[in-house]
Amino acid sequence: MASTVTPEQVSVGVLVTAVPRDALSAAAVACGVVDRRAGGKLPVHVTAYLTMAMCLFPDDDYTEVATKVTGSLDRFGCWDAAWSPPTAGGITQARKRLGRRVLAEVFEGVAQxxxxxxxxxxxxxxxxxxxxxxxxxxxxxxxxxxxxxxxxxxxxxxxxxxxxxxxxxxxxxxxxxxxxxxxxxxxxxxxxxxxxxxxxxxxxxxxxxxxxxxxxxxxxxx
Structure with a gap:
């Protein structure tokens, strides 16, 4: 039986294609932003994808966006299926750690x-x-x-x-x-x-x- 593809998977799929993980990693290095600890469920690249996905789903709260995005990111090798979806508080703290410069650097790297x-x-x-x-x-x-x-x-x-x-x-x-x-x-x-x-x-x-x-x-x- 053919698998069902949801609109959320299509949206995040386009996002991951347009903004590859390597671009996020390069931007983070350029801005001096590193993961707080190895194995954490909100590494820099996941936090960046979550932040961008909030623009795709502006009517959803943090937890709803996280549920949609992390499920799709797993299919693209950007998320560990063993992790549970992050909480709203965890996302807030992770976004503060990400700062404002990383996504600006990402834009400069992918806008062409x-x-x-x-x-x-x-x-x-x-x-x-x-x-x-x-x-x-x-x-x-x-x-x-x-x-x-x-x-x-x-x-x-x-x-x-x-x-x-x-x-x-x-x-x-x-x-x-x-x-x-x-x-x-x-x-x-x-x-x-x-x-x-x-x-x-x-x-x-x-x-x-x-x-x-x-x-x-x-x-x-x-």
């Missing part, structure tokens, strides 16, 4: 163009088409996030959650992110965009709306 030569909408006269755009992300309403990122609006119009400002370089056609800058909400999108222009390659053609386009930027890009 994915369009093939014949990919529709990704090329113009031999140049890879990119787009630049900005958006806001709601963050957990904690004192730490409020201090670092701030809220949108003020007083009666203040947002319910702290917000991060994100500006990305994306590949047209595939919508794959190639680079990103994240900052507090009150940081202007143009400020973050200026940091991304330095990462463009000669064979890439950047499209942008009038918010980003200016004579100053044209001079900067040469």
């Amino acid at each position: 163009p994915v369009a093939a030569a014949g990919s529709r909408g990704s090329w113009l006269r031999g140049r890879r088409l990119l787009a630049i755009d900005g958006f806001d992300v709601d963050l957990p309403d904690t004192p730490e996030n409020a201090t670092e990122f701030g809220y949108a609006g003020s007083k009666d119009t203040r947002s319910a959650f702290p917000k991060a400002r994100v500006v990305t370089l994306s590949e047209c056609g595939t919508h794959a992110f190639l680079a990103a800058e994240v900052a507090p909400w009150n940081t202007a999108e143009k400020t973050l965009a200026n940091r991304l222009y330095q990462r463009l390659c000669p064979d890439e053609l950047l499209t942008a709306d009038r918010l980003f386009y200016s004579f100053t930027v044209a001079v900067q890009l040469g």
Whole structure:
């Protein structure tokens, strides 16, 4: 009888394929993050996968996400079936140990163009088409996030959650992110965009709306 594949397994399978364990290990080493003890059921790579999976299943609590993810990670050789699913408290402590730099390092390691030569909408006269755009992300309403990122609006119009400002370089056609800058909400999108222009390659053609386009930027890009 054919085995049943659940949506959770497909989601985590795509995640593990896009972000291989070796990339997580390399990022952890680069950031100086090591497992607290050998044989622990929340090593760095598992904690990183759990953290990313929380974005795949935003409506589930820690324990529900852990149950879905660890079962799927076992099929990909990233989890020991003898371990029991971690508790919410254990995940919280493990995420604190992981810190914020590891996943940023992972992103830098895996974010890359994915369009093939014949990919529709990704090329113009031999140049890879990119787009630049900005958006806001709601963050957990904690004192730490409020201090670092701030809220949108003020007083009666203040947002319910702290917000991060994100500006990305994306590949047209595939919508794959190639680079990103994240900052507090009150940081202007143009400020973050200026940091991304330095990462463009000669064979890439950047499209942008009038918010980003200016004579100053044209001079900067040469």
